[in-house]
Amino acid sequence: DVNPDLASERQTASFSVEKLTAWLDGGAEHTRMRRAVVEAIECDPVFSRENQYFQTQNERYEEAVRKAVHLQKKMHEMGWTDNGPEYKYIYRALAGDVAFLLHRIFMRSISVLGSDKQVAKWIPLASQYQIIGSYAQTELGHGTYLQGLETTAVFDITSQEFILNTPKISAMKWWPGDMGRSATHTVVFAQLYIHGKCYGIHPFIVQIRSLQDHSLCPGITAGDIGPKMSFEHADNGFLMLQNVHVPRENMLNKFCEVQPDGNYVRWGSQKINYFTMTTVRISLLSDEVIMPVMKACTIAIRYSVVRRQSMLKPGEQEAKILDYQTQQEKLLPQLAAAYAFHFINDYLQNLFNTAYREIQRKNFDMLPELHAFSSGFKAMVTQYCTSAVEICLRACGGHGYSLLSGLPSLYTKILASCIYEGENTILLLQTARFLIKCFMAASTGQPVPPSVAYLAAVKPGKCPAKNKLHFLNPDIYTEAYQHMAARLVSSTAAKLQNLIQSGVKKHDAWNQCTVQLAQAAKAHCHYITVKNFAETVEKLKTQAGIQKIMKHLCDLFALHGIFSNGGVFLHDGYISGAQMDMVTASYLDLLPVIRKDAVPLVDAFDFTDKSLNSALGSYDGQVYQRLYEWAQKSPTNKQMSPAYEKYLKPLLHNKLSKL
Amino acid sequence: DVNPDLASERQTASFSVEKLTAWLDGGAEHTRMRRAVVEAIECDPVFSRENQYFQTQNERYEEAVRKAVHLQKKMHEMGWTDNGPEYKYIYRALAGDVAFLLHRIFMRSISVLGSDKQVAKWIPLASQYQIIGSYAQTELGHGTYLQGLETTAVFDITSQEFILNTPKISAMKWWPGDMGRSATHTVVFAQLYIHGKCYGIHPFIVQIRSLQDHSLCPGITAGDIGPKMSFEHADNGFLMLQNVHVPRENMLNKFCEVQPDGNYVRWGSQKINYFTMTTVRISLLSDEVIMPVMKACTIAIRYSVVRRQSMLKPGEQEAKILDYQTQQEKLLPQLAAAYAFHFINDYLQNLFNTAYREIQRKNFDMLPELHAFSSGFKAMVTQYCTSAVEICLRACGGHGYSLLSGLPSLYTKILASCIYEGENTILLLQTARFLIKCFMAASTGQPVPPSVAYLAAVKPGKCPAKNKLHFLNPDIYTEAYQHMAARLVSSTAAKLQNLIQSGVKKHDAWNQCTVQLAQAAKAHCHYITVKNFAETVEKLKTQAGIQKIMKHLCDLFALHGIFSNGGVFLHDGYISGAQMDMVTASYLDLLPVIRKDAVPLVDAFDFTDKSLNSALGSYDGQVYQRLYEWAQKSPTNKQMSPAYEKYLKPLLHNKLSKL
Numbered sequence A, B: 001d002v003n004p005d006l007a008s009e010r011q012t013a014s015f016s017v018e019k020l021t022a023w024l025d026g027g028a029e030h031t032r033m034r035r036a037v038v039e040a041i042e043c044d045p046v047f048s049r050e051n052q053y054f055q056t057q058n059e060r061y062e063e064a065v066r067k068a069v070h071l072q073k074k075m076h077e078m079g080w081t082d083n084g085p086e087y088k089y090i091y092r093a094l095a096g097d098v099a100f101l102l103h104r105i106f107m108r109s110i111s112v113l114g115s116d117k118q119v120a121k122w123i124p125l126a127s128q129y130q131i132i133g134s135y136a137q138t139e140l141g142h143g144t145y146l147q148g149l150e151t152t153a154v155f156d157i158t159s160q161e162f163i164l165n166t167p168k169i170s171a172m173k174w175w176p177g178d179m180g181r182s183a184t185h186t187v188v189f190a191q192l193y194i195h196g197k198c199y200g201i202h203p204f205i206v207q208i209r210s211l212q213d214h215s216l217c218p219g220i221t222a223g224d225i226g227p228k229m230s231f232e233h234a235d236n237g238f239l240m241l242q243n244v245h246v247p248r249e250n251m252l253n254k255f256c257e258v259q260p261d262g263n264y265v266r267w268g269s270q271k272i273n274y275f276t277m278t279t280v281r282i283s284l285l286s287d288e289v290i291m292p293v294m295k296a297c298t299i300a301i302r303y304s305v306v307r308r309q310s311m312l313k314p315g316e317q318e319a320k321i322l323d324y325q326t327q328q329e330k331l332l333p334q335l336a337a338a339y340a341f342h343f344i345n346d347y348l349q350n351l352f353n354t355a356y357r358e359i360q361r362k363n364f365d366m367l368p369e370l371h372a373f374s375s376g377f378k379a380m381v382t383q384y385c386t387s388a389v390e391i392c393l394r395a396c397g398g399h400g401y402s403l404l405s406g407l408p409s410l411y412t413k414i415l416a417s418c419i420y421e422g423e424n425t426i427l428l429l430q431t432a433r434f435l436i437k438c439f440m441a442a443s444t445g446q447p448v449p450p451s452v453a454y455l456a457a458v459k460p461g462k463c464p465a466k467n468k469l470h471f472l473n474p475d476i477y478t479e480a481y482q483h484m485a486a487r488l489v490s491s492t493a494a495k496l497q498n499l500i501q502s503g504v505k506k507h508d509a510w511n512q513c514t515v516q517l518a519q520a521a522k523a524h525c526h527y528i529t530v531k532n533f534a535e536t537v538e539k540l541k542t543q544a545g546i547q548k549i550m551k552h553l554c555d556l557f558a559l560h561g562i563f564s565n566g567g568v569f570l571h572d573g574y575i576s577g578a579q580m581d582m583v584t585a586s587y588l589d590l591l592p593v594i595r596k597d598a599v600p601l602v603d604a605f606d607f608t609d610k611s612l613n614s615a616l617g618s619y620d621g622q623v624y625q626r627l628y629e630w631a632q633k634s635p636t637n638k639q640m641s642p643a644y645e646k647y648l649k650p651l652l653h654n655k656l657s658k659l
Helices: A004-010 A017-025 A028-042 A057-078 A087-094 A101-113 A116-127 A270-306 A325-360 A367-395 A397-401 A407-416 A424-443 A450-457 A468-472 A474-501 A506-512 A514-539 A544-564 A566-570 A577-596 A598-603 A623-632 A642-648 B004-010 B017-025 B028-042 B057-078 B087-094 B101-113 B116-127 B270-306 B325-360 B367-395 B397-401 B407-416 B424-443 B450-457 B468-472 B474-501 B506-539 B544-564 B566-570 B577-596 B598-603 B623-632 B642-648
Strands: A152-156 A161-165 A185-194 A197-207 A220-224 A237-241 A244-247 A256-258 A264-266 B152-156 B161-165 B185-194 B197-207 B220-224 B237-241 B244-247 B256-258 B264-266
Touching: A004 A270, A004 A598, A017 A028, A017 A544, A017 A598, A028 A057, A028 A087, A057 A087, A057 B642, A087 A270, A101 A116, A101 A185, A101 A197, A101 A270, A161 A185, A161 A197, A185 A237, A197 A244, A220 B623, A270 A325, A270 A367, A270 A397, A270 A407, A270 A598, A325 A367, A325 A514, A325 A544, A325 A577, A325 A598, A325 B424, A325 B506, A367 A397, A367 A407, A367 A424, A367 A514, A397 A407, A407 B407, A424 A450, A424 A474, A424 A514, A424 B325, A450 A474, A468 A474, A468 A544, A468 A577, A474 A506, A474 A514, A474 A544, A474 A566, A506 A514, A514 A544, A514 B325, A544 A566, A544 A577, A566 A577, A566 B566, A577 A598, A577 B506, A623 B220, A642 B057, B004 B270, B004 B598, B017 B028, B017 B544, B017 B598, B028 B057, B028 B087, B057 B087, B087 B270, B101 B116, B101 B185, B101 B197, B101 B270, B161 B185, B161 B197, B185 B237, B197 B244, B270 B325, B270 B367, B270 B397, B270 B407, B270 B598, B325 B367, B325 B506, B325 B544, B325 B577, B325 B598, B367 B397, B367 B407, B367 B424, B367 B506, B397 B407, B424 B450, B424 B474, B424 B506, B450 B474, B468 B474, B468 B544, B468 B577, B474 B506, B474 B544, B474 B566, B506 B544, B544 B566, B544 B577, B566 B577, B577 B598
Parallel strands: A152 A185, B152 B185
Antiparallel strands: A152 A161, A161 A244, A185 A197, A220 A237, A256 A264, B152 B161, B161 B244, B185 B197, B220 B237, B256 B264
């Protein structure tokens, strides 16, 4: 039985939900395949997440391992392979609560950084789970700044081994997933020393637990780092190394090698060590960042047409909360952002695929641009989406705060994406460095990548819009974003130059500009996202119904950005106060238009109830029924707490059962 | 042993930390008393929070009840009373993990809404814990809009009883604290019916559990609503009533009464029912909202001078992260906000005390202003502070994400404050309604309360600042805030008028303005906060060292607000683009100035290590040591997980212990 308030929302869709889903999936055949994978996973009771909200960290871990191991079997059974087309749907279907994701990064780093011989030895063992791997880069005292890592690997010619050590407590490896309790091996990043000379960080395969009884290997101290804000299922670990000997062959040596005599040879850029990180940054966006926003929007929007509160018109029944402008203004821009980032993810995937083909041919030319893009977008998208999920959570009032809504776990998990794989501010500053460099090059006529060519064309100007409808023209708003991004880059470059010319040392000048540099980098990514959204809509010419609603969402995404960041558009008068009123009017006008299609627009994301795991967001909208049913399953309702006998009974008035 | 990086920060304070603490406490004698209370609580092992991060919901609840009951004894032992001066320090010392807070609201509602006879009967029982009370207002389908509550109380003349019912699932009481497992009684808000006529919502004392065996009373279904994002210790509950009979005397009847013949008499404003909510909104700010921000700042700032990352100057050691402009720009404005809200809280307390004296004398004139202020500030302060805590959490990188940092639990708890006691958007709109009304009155020359008299004086104008130093003049920025707030109120009032004049129905017109109305209400509160901060600093004339640093913080708070909300200041040209550059320059200049005193400024909040319960934020700065020690106590490290035997052992390569 679908709640009638929700059912009525589906009768008036201005487009075919099924067609939109197919388009988002890249074709109806992909939709069919995805649904088949999801169905196969969800009908298997091992993969159930039914008790997730009631489990302890220990229970979550055990389940996650169970699922990871079972998945192996399942894949074999279903004929799915790691390189098959079904693969990318599996993790979407599992919805994250599965172990050995770092094991996968262990494998990827061997594939990218290991020699053919190393790949041949380790990958078959790892892919059968005959060994479990982890990826030990971060240290207790050292994160994104890899050069600061303190773990040492000293080459000993006599034994032909590397001797690894954790010289002090801040050098302890800390955070690596799958390492706290599961891993038998890990890739350890350490400073390589040969004959007392440091060659910088290098990756080494290190065994940390016995394959026979899982006990820690000699010289190894390891364990779990304890509870976190989410990721209860993951055994993020610590690792201390005391004179751990590793054979010479265990340094990953596709791009460099230590020869038996201690001679150090390098064939590729040192930067290739960063490549695994770069690929991870891009690959995490879809499943770990954009998918959660789509889920949060689905939950919040469905709930907002079931939930009624107060009267919108006197004398009528209480109104659906999605009919309030303020609720629309909270949720619909997040919905538009979910679409915007789905499209930018495609853009980044293409960029990455091109670059990867080049790297395979040992051409590293695209690395700087790829690094700048992956850094900036990782930072911008994770930050935007984290805030989007939080807005969805808050927009559901008290019930959003219940774990049973599914929103708290989406939020606490996506928040981590702002931190892992590179702290966002540091990443933005890396993008900014690239932008400033390109701006300088462009302004002296040197060639720059096409994506940043616009920086050459900064000039004062005014937005030509004359009325609020003009702001529904993608050229008008894309241009405004471009102008704003270019202005922020150029004015920060000017500030930097002025400081240096006035005698401030280069590094101090840089530091004094970093707030504005980070802002400029974000503005650049925002601009590219708007531009890419507009271009995606433009290309959609054949599917009129879908194009129309996508155009609305694109307009909303763009105008929301101008409305919420008014200062940077008004600053140099490119947009005037009167034009800002037009932006506001057009922006607010879009809300009730998109609101009509809000439910179909989230239905098109095509999440199953099991994958949402939300009492508020189910397809049938039976919100209150489900909250009540689920609450009754809580361990808190299974028995009377010992607190009654121990503490309350002795105090309570007990002469009469009733007062 | 204090970490030397942290120790050095304390040697250069520009003021006396002890004097600042005393001033914040309202005098050295208060500081002494507070410390004595904290000391007495913290040295008692029953109140320890040492295992908090490792406990389940059931364990947390049991501990919370134990603490609440023990507190009773402790208070008796120490000679502390509910009305004594020590009282307000107790909850600060307990740091929240204690049961029966709703029991207190149960008592407060009886004190405020009950007759003398009712007070005499119930308060002694409750204060001895002979009964445990709760406050059952919110329903599964109904929150802030009290008129929508569906629970019914029908007066039955024959039996002289009220018969209470939950007519459908959405009418179930849902969320009340202390109700899921503890309460024997609760105040239930229900629609009163006499002879078929509805008299609106009224409060009734209802017994829900037996005093002899704690079993549910006839007609009662109740339990715990399950896991939430935080508040694991609290038994938020559900309650369904089926023909529950309550004697006539159990309706709280200080302001109205149902007489034996069914005659309904009222002596006070119906609005008095809202008064408990109003007082709760104001009273929660200090302990539940401002204190957590102070703690988060303490943790993040201390950690940021211990944590080092990357090089600021080439060739030097890695820099303290607080020396980066971006880190200063994250944390120092939050520190300034913590002070700003500490002062606004004093302001609101005074306002409330004045109003309460009037209400005692049955003069309800100040209720509208009090309601508008408590609503707006509750919304604005909780929203600002929640975001502040999140910024602190993110600014600590990965370690901030560990529960052991203390930051996740501060965040998940303060987030709830945006939702409970009135959803923030609804509250802002109530404030906006008051502001619009006052603006209309003021513009026709009618009298308005002094706090909103500025609305009468909206006129176009320009900020007179000529250089960046002018923006360090409180008159300059206070005026800018005033202008901006008044402009937002007046332009929204104009839009509302225009819509109505163009034929849009009043309620539709209101809805179409709500995004801007909420913005205007926030702007008003922001203005009052800045003004109050500036006046507080002004009054401080005698304590020069403290005044100087407080002036810096006030400037920072104000300029941060202009910098981050540039659009609303630039919009009508009151501040020009060139002036905005001055604001930015002054704002960024302040960061390194305040940074020098950052540690002393958080030390002055005077939190003990136990109260922070943070591996990152302790006074001695032994961050890495403590993270490692605490992690080892996690239940995840107590034994090998069954997952190994069950799932991993069968797969792992076990022919050789070492590969």
